[in-house]
Every structure is written in structure tokens, then in C-alpha cells.
Amino acid sequence: MQAQAAHTDRMTALGELAGGIAHDVNNVLQTIGGEADLIERHCRDPEEIRRLARIVLRAVERGGAISRRLLAFARRDTLVSEPVDPAAMLKGVCELLNDTLGPHIALHVELEAELGAILADKTQLETVLLSLATNARDAIPDGGSLTFPQRPRR
Numbered sequence: 444m445q446a447q448a449a450h451t452d453r454m455t456a457l458g459e460l461a462g463g464i465a466h467d468v469n470n471v472l473q474t475i476g477g478e479a480d481l482i483e484r485h486c487r488d489p490e491e492i493r494r495l496a497r498i499v500l501r502a503v504e505r506g507g508a509i510s511r512r513l514l515a516f517a518r519r520d521t522l523v524s525e526p527v528d529p530a531a532m533l534k535g536v537c538e539l540l541n542d543t544l545g546p547h548i549a550l551h552v553e554l555e556a557e558l559g560a561i562l563a564d565k566t567q568l569e570t571v572l573l574s575l576a577t578n579a580r581d582a583i584p585d586g587g588s589l590t591f592p593q594r595p596r597r
Contacts, residue, residue, distance in 0.1 A: 467509050470573050474502040474543050498538055505539075505573070508566040522567055526560035533591060536572050540589075544576065547586030554591075 478499045485491040512522075533552055540550055572591070579589050 464509065464513065466574060466577075467570055468506065470543070470577050471502050471506040471509065473577075474539050475499055475506075477543055478502070501535060502539060505566070505569065509570070512566065512570075522564040524562050524564055527563050527565045527568065529558050529561050530554050532565060532569065533572070536569055536576075537591075539573065540576050544580050544589065548580055548583065549588045550576075551588060551590040 478495045482492050482495045482499075485495065533554065537550060537552060544550060576589060583589075
């Protein structure tokens with residue numbers, strides 16, 4: 444009975460992991476697809492194409508990071524904590540989100556100019572923020588506002 448329960452727990456965990464991975468990969472693919480569509484529509488504006496291409500490249504980097512995390516999980520590697528500038532990291536995430544969220548969702552960021560670095564696994568933190576924003580988008584299909592506040596509101 445214990446072995447069967449342990450197997451059931453492992454299968455449940457594997458299912459949850461697969462669902463999370465699918466969600467992360469879908470976020471990356473939505474960004475790439477959306478930006479490719481915009482590139483196609485702005486084919487006569489070289490500056491806009493370059494800007495959109497940079498967003499696509501960052502999305503591809505995030506996709507690679509998902510793959511690296513999967514490989515780390517398979518090998519049981521640990522995540523790497525490093526100093527991360529939250530304002531710069533959030534700016535990069537917001538560039539992806541502006542087009543991913545669509546025109547019906549206003550994106551707001553409330554950050555102090557000099558926050559200082561935080562210790563985090565940057566890729567993991569970006570993935571969490573992208574996932575939260577995508578879930579928020581799905582929760583407000585008729586549009587609205589998404590705010591990343593300086594501090595949690597009470």
C-alpha cells in the first residue's frame with residue numbers, strides 16, 4: 444500500500460510538473476508568435492522590426508532557460524541565486540508583456556528608482572512574473588489593468 448501511495452504521489456507531482464512546463468512553454472510561444480505577427484505587419488519599418496526582433500530573441504532565451512531548468516531538474520541540480528537588479532529585470536519582462544497581454548490590458552509598474560539588487564535565480568523569477576501576468580490576462584478577458592506594485596498592498 445505504501446509503495447502504491449508513493450507511486451501515486453510521484454505521478455501526481457509529475458503531472459503538475461508537466462502542466463507547469465506546458466504553461467511556461469506556451470507563454471514563450473505566445474510571445475514569439477505575437478511578435479512574429481507584428482513583424483509581419485510592420486515589415487516596412489526597420490526600427491520597429493529590430494525592436495520586435497529583440498523581444499523575440501529574449502523570448503527564445505527564456506525558452507532556453509526553461510529547457511535548462513528541466514535538465515537541472517532531471518539531474519537534481521540546484522537553482523543559482525545571484526544579485527538581480529529588480530527594476531532592470533522587470534523592465535525586460537514588461538517589454539515581453541506589453542505585446543503578450545494585448546491592447547485591452549494596461550500594464551503598470553510601481554518601482555523606486557534605486558531598489559538595490561536582490562538575491563534570486565533570475566530565470567526562475569522572470570518565469571514566475573510571466574506566469575502571474577499570463578494568468579492575470581486570462582482572468583480578465585474583457586480587459587483591465589495589471590500592476591506590479593512596489594510593495595504588497597494591505
